[in-house]
Amino acid sequence: MSAAAVNPHAGVKNGRKRRPYLIMEWMDARELEQKDIAEKAGIKAQSIVSRTIRGGANNRKVLTALKELGCPERYLGLPADMQGDQ
Structure with missing residues (x-):
């Protein structure tokens, strides 16, 4: 998948650049x-994790939480104000 590719199933602006299968492979x-x-994010609903x-x-x-755990930013399609933060 090229850097310009989008997630056709995503409905949110930055989420369209997210790579869900790569994130799930990374998690696995x-x-x-x-x-x-x-738990790391401090939220109770796993559905929010799934949707994100x-x-x-x-x-x-x-x-x-994903970023702090080491998930590559290029998989996450982060909003501009979250990119490159450490």
């Missing part, structure tokens, strides 16, 4: 589950 390789991301990964939502807590 680290034996992380959505509940782990929800798939690009249907842009929950900043979830995106920050």
